[in-house]
Amino acid sequence: MATENLQGSNAWVLALDHRWFAAIGERELVHLVETPTLLEVPTCPYFCRSVLAWNDRLLPAIDLAAWLQQQPRVDHHWKLAGIVAYQPAPGVMPDYGALLLADIPERLPVTDAQACPLPEQPPGWRELALSCFRRGEDAIPILDLPYLFTGGLLTR
Numbered sequence: 001m002a003t004e005n006l007q008g009s010n011a012w013v014l015a016l017d018h019r020w021f022a023a024i025g026e027r028e029l030v031h032l033v034e035t036p037t038l039l040e041v042p043t044c045p046y047f048c049r050s051v052l053a054w055n056d057r058l059l060p061a062i063d064l065a066a067w068l069q070q071q072p073r074v075d076h077h078w079k080l081a082g083i084v085a086y087q088p089a090p091g092v093m094p095d096y097g098a099l100l101l102a103d104i105p106e107r108l109p110v111t112d113a114q115a116c117p118l119p120e121q122p123p124g125w126r127e128l129a130l131s132c133f134r135r136g137e138d139a140i141p142i143l144d145l146p147y148l149f150t151g152g153l154l155t156r
Contacts, residue, residue, distance in 0.1 A: 008111035011133075013140055014082060015103035017065035020122075022129070023140045028084050029105060030096070036061070036081035046072035047153065052081055052098045059083065060149060061098040067153060068122045079103060086145035097149040108135065127152070 010026035031054070038050035038061055047067035051058040061081060066073050080101040085094045114133040118125045118141055125132075128148065129141035144152075 008109050011108050011110045011140075011142070012082075012105040013108050013135065014099060014101055014105050014143075016068070016099075017102045020065055020068060021138065021140055022064065023108075023110075023133070023142045024084060024145060025142075026107070028086065028145060029082055030085050031083035032105070033081040033083065033098070034079070036078055036098070036100075038078070038081075045154065052083075054083055054096070054098070057096065059096050059098045061100055062148060062153070063100045064128065064143075064148075065100075065102075068124045068128075070124075084145055084149075086149055088146055088150050095149065097145070 011023040012029045050061045052061045081098040116134045118132045119139045130144045132141045
């Protein structure tokens with residue numbers, strides 16, 4: 001019999017657009033940038049065609065909603081960018097990236113009892129997420145940040 005995690009952990013639920021939500025760990029979201037100024041980078045994929053200047057660094061800015069729908073977005077006015085920290089490999093110093101968001105993230109306690117299967121639609125969730133939890137009627141995938149920011153999305 002499995003032991004249930006009754007204390008749980010905190011997660012940030014991210015609005016990728018008006019219909020798709022994903023989550024990351026509480027400590028992975030390090031900063032929010034309101035109305036981010038994005039610098040376009042020619043010849044980059046449609047879901048990561050911009051960088052964001054933050055703390056004297058240029059961070060890749062990923063539009064996961066565009067990647068999930070497999071086409072670029074028409075509107076380019078972002079409400080927020082979430083600066084996230086991820087560890088590219090064990091024993092390596094953390095690195096940073098930006099996720100383009102439609103709304104302010106929601107902090108939420110999560111327990112093992114909320115675990116559920118990944119949504120079947122859109123089919124890209126299986127590539128982006130490590131696992132999933134239920135929030136009311138919604139299944140919220142938990143993003144694999146190292147995969148997203150170390151080239152995993154480019155293999156599709």
